[in-house]
Structures are given as C-alpha cells and as structure tokens.
Amino acid sequence: MGMGSTNQWDAEWEVSEELAHKLISSQFPQLASQSVQKLGYGWDNTVFLVGIEYVFRFPRREVAINRLRMEGKILPKLKDYCSIAYSLPLFFGEGDYNYPAPFLGYPYLSGEFPIGLTDKQRALSATTLAQFLKSLHAFPVQIAQENGVQYDHRNLIDIVMRKEKLHKFISDLALHFSKEEYRELSNYLEQLGTEKVKPKNVFLHGDLHFKNMLVDENGIVSGIIDWGDINIGHPACDLNVAYSFLPPDARSDFFKEYGDVDEETKILARLLAIYIPILIMMQAIDYKDEKLVAEAKAIIKRALAD
Structure with missing residues (x-):
C-alpha cells in the first residue's frame, strides 16, 4: 500500500474554511453572518457546516464536478421517491475566487453515522x-x-x-x-x-x-x-x-x-x-x-x- 500522494482519495485542491465562507457569503448574502465550520471530507468533497441549519459540499477533485452538477439536477426530482430524509440541495453555488468548481448547500440532517450499533x-x-x-x-x-x-x-x-x-x-x-x-x-x-x-x-x-x-x-x-x-x-x-x-x-x-x-x-x-x-x-x-x-x-x- 503506497502511502503519500498517489492515493486515489487525495485531493486535487483543498478548500479552507476562509475560502468556503467567502464563496458562500458572496453568493448567498443571507448566510453571510453564519459560521462556517469544516465537518470533514470524503473522497470527492469537503463538507462544511454553515450556521446550524445547512451543510455545504465543495468538490476537491475534478471527477466530482460533473457528479455534483448531476446531483443538483436530479436530487430535487426525488422528493416523491425518497421515504427517508435525504440531501435535498437548496443552494446552488458556482466557482469563484480561483476555486474551480460548483458547490451545493443542503439542509443539515441530524443523526450519527451507524458505527458500533448492536x-x-x-x-x-x-x-x-x-x-x-x-x-x-x-x-x-x-x-x-x-x-x-x-x-x-x-x-x-x-x-x-x-x-x-x-x-x-x-x-x-x-x-x-x-x-x-x-x-x-x-x-x-x-x-x-x-x-x-x-x-x-x-x-x-x-x-x-x-x-x-x-x-x-x-x-x-x-x-x-x-x-x-x-x-x-x-x-x-x-x-x-x-x-x-x-x-x-x-x-x-x-x-x-x-x-x-x-x-x-x-x-x-x-x-x-x-x-x-x-x-x-x-x-x-x-x-x-x-x-x-x-x-x-x-x-x-x-x-x-x-
């Protein structure tokens, strides 16, 4: 297992809390006063908690960009097909300040990851x-x-x-x-x-x-x-x-x-x-x-x- 920078899950660009805040507040002024806190990241996206109500996902790799655009189009159409709460996008952001990708904001879904359940x-x-x-x-x-x-x-x-x-x-x-x-x-x-x-x-x-x-x-x-x-x-x-x-x-x-x-x-x-x-x-x-x-x-x- 090669350690170091050749892993399939390494980011191609990082998104800081400052950059996320700048992008969010410039495009969604109603959120400008909210705190922006990094929650973590998956293979493709960095995730931020905005205030206490919203979560924003920013692609950290090229491959994630089209996926995110697709989510933006499809997820709103799933309303009648999803019997469990899901990530329904409410904010559709575009790249700016040298950040090259679109980004999405969703309602924050409460809950824990199912780790250690009986x-x-x-x-x-x-x-x-x-x-x-x-x-x-x-x-x-x-x-x-x-x-x-x-x-x-x-x-x-x-x-x-x-x-x-x-x-x-x-x-x-x-x-x-x-x-x-x-x-x-x-x-x-x-x-x-x-x-x-x-x-x-x-x-x-x-x-x-x-x-x-x-x-x-x-x-x-x-x-x-x-x-x-x-x-x-x-x-x-x-x-x-x-x-x-x-x-x-x-x-x-x-x-x-x-x-x-x-x-x-x-x-x-x-x-x-x-x-x-x-x-x-x-x-x-x-x-x-x-x-x-x-x-x-x-x-x-x-x-x-x-």
Missing part, C-alpha cells in the same frame, strides 16, 4: 431500508437518463474483476486481519462461483454504506447523504445494505418488503457488501483511524455471516 438496533431498520430502496429503485430510468445520469460506470456486474481486486486487496491487507478473518475471506472468494450477472437497470444511490447513512438516537436509519455516485445499474449495488448493514436474521424481513430478488442479485449484493468496507478499511489504515478500521472489519464479518 444487531438488535440494526434489525429495527430492515423495513425502513427496504421501503426506501423499493421506492428509490422505482424512479423512472428515462428521467435519470434525460438528466445525464450514467450507466454502471464502475462495471459492477463483472464479478471476475471484483474477485481479482479483492484477492489483491486482502493479500495487501493480510497483516491487518487475524488468521481466522483472513481464512474466512479467502474461503468466501474461493467458493464464489458466479462470474457475471445479467445486467439490470434501475436508478441507484450508488454508494450506500455506513459513511453515507445517518441514524437517530435509537439506531434507526434516518438520513441518506452523499449522492455523488448516482447511476443507473444493478440493484445489487444498493442492496448490499441487506448484508453490510443488517444482521442475517433481519434479511428475510428486508427482502419481504423490498420484493423478490433472484439468487444472482443476492450474490452480487453480498460481494459488494464485502468489497466496499475493504476500500474503506484501506483508506482508514492510511489515515490511521482505528475506529473506522474496526467498523469496516465488523461489517465484513456480518456480510459473510448467514
């Missing part, structure tokens, strides 16, 4: 998550297409490619797994017979994992954030939450509510439920974030469990 707490969201995805996946693909939403840009249905990458990742990360964890992952990959799944096209959130979900004080999912990976593709991509978020005994409730799902879809959903936390784990190791590494490993364990 299985019992997780199970409480089975129906909520299933209803949310059933409704979201019913959003008309044609409208998404007309607004420039791309098709499966990560080629998620190619299981062979994911398997190869996972083999490499787990051998790179071998030192960070116990012998037993490593053996479980290897065995899982060995017995993964499916090579490709039939393409299916539905409208997707595209990046549904614990860093893009919020839960209330009871641990129930209450918000879905970071819609930068919206695409049209295989429902398994979002359905990974049945394996990554939910414990095994809550999955039948989830699928009962969501609707019938074929075996192939479940296989791909489970694979992605393992693949995504491995990526998060790699980033967390790089940032020496032990808590995040532990959460990622717990997710992998849950996704492997039946």
Whole structure:
C-alpha cells in the first residue's frame, strides 16, 4: 500500500474554511453572518457546516464536478421517491475566487453515522431500508437518463474483476486481519462461483454504506447523504445494505418488503457488501483511524455471516 500522494482519495485542491465562507457569503448574502465550520471530507468533497441549519459540499477533485452538477439536477426530482430524509440541495453555488468548481448547500440532517450499533438496533431498520430502496429503485430510468445520469460506470456486474481486486486487496491487507478473518475471506472468494450477472437497470444511490447513512438516537436509519455516485445499474449495488448493514436474521424481513430478488442479485449484493468496507478499511489504515478500521472489519464479518 503506497502511502503519500498517489492515493486515489487525495485531493486535487483543498478548500479552507476562509475560502468556503467567502464563496458562500458572496453568493448567498443571507448566510453571510453564519459560521462556517469544516465537518470533514470524503473522497470527492469537503463538507462544511454553515450556521446550524445547512451543510455545504465543495468538490476537491475534478471527477466530482460533473457528479455534483448531476446531483443538483436530479436530487430535487426525488422528493416523491425518497421515504427517508435525504440531501435535498437548496443552494446552488458556482466557482469563484480561483476555486474551480460548483458547490451545493443542503439542509443539515441530524443523526450519527451507524458505527458500533448492536444487531438488535440494526434489525429495527430492515423495513425502513427496504421501503426506501423499493421506492428509490422505482424512479423512472428515462428521467435519470434525460438528466445525464450514467450507466454502471464502475462495471459492477463483472464479478471476475471484483474477485481479482479483492484477492489483491486482502493479500495487501493480510497483516491487518487475524488468521481466522483472513481464512474466512479467502474461503468466501474461493467458493464464489458466479462470474457475471445479467445486467439490470434501475436508478441507484450508488454508494450506500455506513459513511453515507445517518441514524437517530435509537439506531434507526434516518438520513441518506452523499449522492455523488448516482447511476443507473444493478440493484445489487444498493442492496448490499441487506448484508453490510443488517444482521442475517433481519434479511428475510428486508427482502419481504423490498420484493423478490433472484439468487444472482443476492450474490452480487453480498460481494459488494464485502468489497466496499475493504476500500474503506484501506483508506482508514492510511489515515490511521482505528475506529473506522474496526467498523469496516465488523461489517465484513456480518456480510459473510448467514
């Protein structure tokens, strides 16, 4: 694992609190008196809390710019398709002061990331998550297409490619797994017979994992954030939450509510439920974030469990 500046999650430009404040107050004078506080960053965006009511996202990489423009167009159209509170953009900013990208402001959604929840707490969201995805996946693909939403840009249905990458990742990360964890992952990959799944096209959130979900004080999912990976593709991509978020005994409730799902879809959903936390784990190791590494490993364990 190369440390240093070649990582896929390094920023191409940084956004300071001063710059964010300048951009926000010059374009949205009604917010000029509000404090601007850096909340953190994902791979693609830096996020600021503005006052106590709004959150602003600023791209920190070139690739994030078109995604953000797309969010600006599509997210307002999802109002009737989202049964959980989500990042609905209210402020549409443009680059200025040598900052090269558009930016968006949303209402601040309260809640915590679902880190360290018990299985019992997780199970409480089975129906909520299933209803949310059933409704979201019913959003008309044609409208998404007309607004420039791309098709499966990560080629998620190619299981062979994911398997190869996972083999490499787990051998790179071998030192960070116990012998037993490593053996479980290897065995899982060995017995993964499916090579490709039939393409299916539905409208997707595209990046549904614990860093893009919020839960209330009871641990129930209450918000879905970071819609930068919206695409049209295989429902398994979002359905990974049945394996990554939910414990095994809550999955039948989830699928009962969501609707019938074929075996192939479940296989791909489970694979992605393992693949995504491995990526998060790699980033967390790089940032020496032990808590995040532990959460990622717990997710992998849950996704492997039946």
